[in-house]
Amino acid sequence: MPRLELNPNFTDPDAFYAALAAAHRECGDEQSERINARLILLLANHIGDQQVLEEALEIAAQAAAPEARRRHG
Template identity: 80%
Template sequence: MPRLELNPNFTDPDAFYAALTDAHRERSEDESERINARLILLLANHIGEQQVLEEALILAARDAEEAR
Protein backbone atom coordinates (compact mmCIF):
# COMPACT_ATOMS: atom_id res chain seq x y z
CA MET A 1 0.00 0.00 0.00
CA PRO A 2 1.51 3.37 -1.01
CA ARG A 3 1.99 5.88 1.78
CA LEU A 4 2.09 9.63 1.75
CA GLU A 5 5.69 10.86 1.47
CA LEU A 6 6.30 13.12 4.47
CA ASN A 7 10.07 13.48 4.16
CA PRO A 8 11.43 16.39 2.09
CA ASN A 9 11.17 15.29 -1.53
CA PHE A 10 11.59 18.51 -3.54
CA THR A 11 14.39 18.70 -6.07
CA ASP A 12 14.44 22.49 -5.60
CA PRO A 13 12.06 23.74 -2.88
CA ASP A 14 13.09 27.37 -3.29
CA ALA A 15 12.34 27.30 -7.02
CA PHE A 16 8.94 25.74 -6.38
CA TYR A 17 8.12 28.35 -3.73
CA ALA A 18 9.15 31.12 -6.11
CA ALA A 19 7.00 29.68 -8.90
CA LEU A 20 4.05 29.29 -6.52
CA THR A 21 4.28 32.86 -5.25
CA ASP A 22 4.71 34.14 -8.82
CA ALA A 23 1.52 32.34 -9.85
CA HIS A 24 -0.37 34.23 -7.12
CA ARG A 25 1.28 37.63 -7.55
CA GLU A 26 -1.15 40.41 -8.45
CA ARG A 27 -4.11 38.01 -8.42
CA SER A 28 -7.36 38.61 -6.60
CA GLU A 29 -8.26 36.38 -3.65
CA ASP A 30 -10.80 34.57 -5.86
CA GLU A 31 -8.23 34.00 -8.60
CA SER A 32 -5.71 32.66 -6.05
CA GLU A 33 -8.33 30.29 -4.64
CA ARG A 34 -9.05 28.99 -8.16
CA ILE A 35 -5.32 28.51 -8.79
CA ASN A 36 -4.98 26.57 -5.52
CA ALA A 37 -8.03 24.43 -6.27
CA ARG A 38 -6.79 23.61 -9.76
CA LEU A 39 -3.29 22.83 -8.44
CA ILE A 40 -4.75 20.50 -5.80
CA LEU A 41 -6.80 18.65 -8.41
CA LEU A 42 -3.86 18.36 -10.81
CA LEU A 43 -1.58 16.98 -8.09
CA ALA A 44 -4.29 14.67 -6.74
CA ASN A 45 -4.75 13.29 -10.25
CA HIS A 46 -1.00 12.79 -10.53
CA ILE A 47 -0.89 10.90 -7.22
CA GLY A 48 -3.97 8.90 -8.10
CA GLU A 49 -3.95 6.58 -5.07
CA GLN A 50 -7.12 7.10 -3.02
CA GLN A 51 -5.49 5.96 0.24
CA VAL A 52 -2.61 8.42 -0.18
CA LEU A 53 -5.02 11.25 -0.97
CA GLU A 54 -7.18 10.45 2.06
CA GLU A 55 -4.10 10.35 4.30
CA ALA A 56 -3.09 13.78 3.00
CA LEU A 57 -6.60 15.14 3.64
CA ILE A 58 -6.61 13.80 7.20
CA LEU A 59 -3.21 15.31 7.96
CA ALA A 60 -4.09 18.67 6.37
CA ALA A 61 -7.37 18.90 8.30
CA ARG A 62 -5.69 17.88 11.56
CA ASP A 63 -2.93 20.45 11.10
CA ALA A 64 -5.54 23.13 10.35
CA GLU A 65 -7.40 22.31 13.56
CA GLU A 66 -4.18 22.40 15.61
CA ALA A 67 -3.35 25.85 14.20
CA ARG A 68 -6.54 27.36 15.65
Protein backbone atom coordinates (compact mmCIF):
# COMPACT_ATOMS: atom_id res chain seq x y z
CA MET A 1 0.00 0.00 0.00
CA PRO A 2 1.52 3.37 -1.02
CA ARG A 3 2.73 5.74 1.66
CA LEU A 4 3.46 9.43 1.57
CA GLU A 5 7.14 10.06 0.75
CA LEU A 6 8.53 12.13 3.64
CA ASN A 7 12.22 11.90 2.76
CA PRO A 8 13.71 14.52 0.43
CA ASN A 9 12.66 13.53 -3.09
CA PHE A 10 13.32 16.71 -5.09
CA THR A 11 15.91 16.82 -7.83
CA ASP A 12 16.37 20.56 -7.20
CA PRO A 13 14.22 21.90 -4.34
CA ASP A 14 15.71 25.38 -4.62
CA ALA A 15 14.66 25.63 -8.27
CA PHE A 16 11.12 24.55 -7.40
CA TYR A 17 10.94 27.08 -4.56
CA ALA A 18 12.18 29.82 -6.90
CA ALA A 19 9.54 28.87 -9.49
CA LEU A 20 6.84 28.83 -6.80
CA ALA A 21 7.91 32.24 -5.52
CA ALA A 22 7.98 33.60 -9.08
CA ALA A 23 4.43 32.35 -9.68
CA HIS A 24 3.28 34.39 -6.66
CA ARG A 25 5.34 37.48 -7.37
CA GLU A 26 3.16 40.55 -7.84
CA CYS A 27 0.01 38.60 -6.92
CA GLY A 28 -2.48 39.76 -4.36
CA ASP A 29 -3.55 37.46 -1.54
CA GLU A 30 -6.64 36.24 -3.37
CA GLN A 31 -4.74 35.41 -6.55
CA SER A 32 -2.01 33.64 -4.54
CA GLU A 33 -4.66 31.55 -2.79
CA ARG A 34 -6.13 30.58 -6.18
CA ILE A 35 -2.67 29.57 -7.44
CA ASN A 36 -2.09 27.45 -4.32
CA ALA A 37 -5.50 25.80 -4.56
CA ARG A 38 -5.01 24.97 -8.23
CA LEU A 39 -1.51 23.62 -7.58
CA ILE A 40 -2.82 21.43 -4.75
CA LEU A 41 -5.56 20.01 -6.97
CA LEU A 42 -3.15 19.37 -9.85
CA LEU A 43 -0.70 17.56 -7.58
CA ALA A 44 -3.49 15.60 -5.86
CA ASN A 45 -4.71 14.47 -9.26
CA HIS A 46 -1.16 13.44 -10.19
CA ILE A 47 -0.74 11.45 -6.94
CA GLY A 48 -4.16 9.90 -7.36
CA ASP A 49 -4.04 7.71 -4.25
CA GLN A 50 -6.68 8.64 -1.66
CA GLN A 51 -4.73 7.12 1.25
CA VAL A 52 -1.59 9.08 0.39
CA LEU A 53 -3.60 12.29 0.00
CA GLU A 54 -5.33 11.81 3.36
CA GLU A 55 -1.99 11.12 5.04
CA ALA A 56 -0.62 14.36 3.56
CA LEU A 57 -3.69 16.28 4.76
CA GLU A 58 -3.30 14.90 8.27
CA ILE A 59 0.39 15.83 8.46
CA ALA A 60 -0.27 19.31 7.05
CA ALA A 61 -3.13 19.90 9.51
CA GLN A 62 -0.96 18.81 12.46
CA ALA A 63 1.76 21.23 11.39
CA ALA A 64 -0.74 24.08 11.06
CA ALA A 65 -2.46 23.45 14.43
CA PRO A 66 0.24 25.03 16.67
CA GLU A 67 0.37 28.08 14.38
CA ALA A 68 -3.41 28.55 14.63
CA ARG A 69 -3.26 28.27 18.43
CA ARG A 70 -0.55 30.96 18.57
CA ARG A 71 -2.65 33.36 16.48
CA HIS A 72 -5.95 32.74 18.28
CA GLY A 73 -4.76 31.75 21.75
